[in-house]
Amino acid sequence: MSRRVVRQSKFRHVFGQVAKADQAYEDIRVSKVTWDSSFCAVNPKFLAIIVEAGGGGAFIVLPLAKTGRVDKNYPLVTGHTAPVLDIDWCPHNDNVIASASDDTTVMVWQIPDYTPMRNITEPIITLEGHSKRVGILSWHPTARNVLLSAGGDNVIIIWNVGTGEVLLSLEDMHPDIIHSVCWNSNGSLLVTTCKDKTLRIIDPRKGQVVANNFEEPVALQEMDTSNGVLLPFYDPDSSIIYLCGKGDSSIRYFEITDEPPFVHYLNTFSSKEPQRGMGFMPKRGLDVSKCEIARFYKLHERKCEPIIMTVPRKSDLFQDDLYPDTPGPEPALEADEWLSGQDAEPVLISLRDGYVPPKHRELRVTKRNILDARPPTGPRRSQSASDSPLSQHTLETLLEEIKALREQVQAQEQRITALENMLCELVDGTD
Template sequence: MSFRVVRSSKFRHVYGTGLKRDQCFDNIRVSKSSWDSTFCAVNPKFLAIIVESAGGGAFIVMPLSKVGRINPDHPLVGGHKGPVLDIAWCPHNDNVIASGSEDCVVKVWQIPDSGISRTLTDPIVDLVYHQRRVGLVLWHPSAQNVLLTAGSDNLVLLWNVGIGEVIVKIDCHPDIVYSACWNWDGSSLLTTCKDKKIRIINPRTGDIEEEAISHEGSKATRAIFLRSGLVFTTGFSKMSERQYSLRAPDHLSDPIVMVELDTSNGVMFPLYDPDTNLVYLCGKGDSVIRYFEITAEPPFVHYISTFQTPDPQRGIGMMPKRGCDVNSCEISRFFRLNNSGLCQVITFTVPRKSELFQEDLYPDTPGEEPAITAEEWLGGKDAEPLLISLRDGYAPSHKKELKVIVT
């Protein structure tokens, strides 16, 4: 007599739903760049997408309420002299976004609450140091104004955007850095590199604390820190099969789990929700989003389900939890770009009968207030992100403008 023990998890039934076309964004000229970036960044106020533009690089920013067909002459954020490769919203100010470009410059922009009515070409600050194209921009999770950038010059730089200066230079990678991720309190940095290694780095000194081969394949790997401190990676085997792995710091070279998924050739982006411990795998060129729950018991990475879409994806953005609709038990929302210029909105919900606030689905989540200043962080202080309750929903604050004091 055999029987299967069904694992009890509140996320066993997570349902993805694609919104109707009139609730999505349409007619977007998504960038044709072959760079492995998600091309899309979203927060509770705005959606930003890297687009094709004549004479330089640009991205488009739309208030989330402006769904439907986008005018071909919609104003752009465009001051770069080369294609934009990566964009990232500041976690502590929903009106501030950073962009990295082939022109070697990183720009930080202030977007008005109402969106932009004409093309924006004046950033708040230009961050100039990289000698080659900048393909990665990433904000610190809890320290104000700390921005990480990585370029094809193999450098990882940390900036204090408030003064427009490099505060740490990390020069320990022999090749291009594919991805970077902060741990939960921003005291440690995880990178993947073209030399197939993942590295855990002390971000204040730039010293490597641990390194290991992540995946044998030569295509791009990505790695993220989970809230528990474990490391989740995606990459390729020698036979070009796509894989994911789960590893523990101090034992990076010995994966807890290594699973082969398929033989598709698109780079997989792991998008992570630290509140629920769910990881969503979205591959470039895939027409599916797979999602998994990470737990402390074997097999540790539990496959939940696959959301199927009719067309392949070019890019994807994930909404921070404070932008999700708690009344409909929405636990995540994605903005998915396809080749025909549609940005489809996909919501993932856990069906519940009760109308009440679901405490277990919505633990307190990172809010907009930074926990520490850039100076405190550089001085050695670490702090976890300041959390807020979503019990009464989330109301975006009217943020002060970012002021840059250039010395």
């Protein structure tokens, strides 16, 4: 009598559960734009969701702990003149998020740890370079301040957001709309999918497609899902890939191994309502004391609810096999080091004692002064020795006035921030 051999895996019994009702975020007007991004981005501090907004595009940013009903007047992040299509948190600074819009721009924002009293309308920097809508964003996994954007112009631009400069522009590689872009683990290569049904692996610094002829798939999985796009989320620590169908009500997950058949179906988490979008928490934001190995943030029409995936264990001790060291918030490279050809794997941290997000860190943008390189304009006039000192004196006076005004503005901004913090403390104290 033959006995069927069951494959051994610690993830065979991953258990999915919707968080309790009081842990959801209610009364959020999730965007109705027909775009294939996830509409949601999450990190250990904040939840960000693209929302409906009149007169332009906007998204809302909520502290993770601010669950329950969201006030209809809760401040938004606004500034785009057309709908926001994608958002992505910086992996090296939990207070920095980028947004891409139908208005052809990318904006990078600093989110304060306190709840602002009014809409955030001023980005740290606006990146302009695409000629059509920008629908895809992805931060470099290991290099500081390196951000990728892809637009309806079929162009991929890689930016240094610390200076506002274009590092690389990848043109003439995609004959049609780019559907998705993803970095590999050390950010040396990109993989893209395109409307021409071709998957390309690109070396961005060489500006070359290094592979795109995949004749036979390693594994083929038939998906019983709706016609909506699949949102894949891969966890390299557990080698599990989660597939969430937009407009579907299920999350299917598979374990990836090095031996045939390579892809092993684990289970399906199903719920009643279809998802409008989905956020995926980085591993450092999970609760290791509850053996949580993944957490999703599922968007409904007017709410967002967490879905928690756990591996049931009887022991209360830290489970080393579930939590290998994972990428932390420190970058391994600077932007210019990566551009020069250097590669580095992510800087790893242990989750043994849990993870506490660092306090607010400010992203500083240093733009080059375009006046330094600007040639003189207009006809040159001869200047006598007598009027030269006067011109120099006038210039120095103007520079001193500008410096004094700038110091006044900075002092006022600090005072406004201090008053907002005091107001927040008073409001929190009366709740």
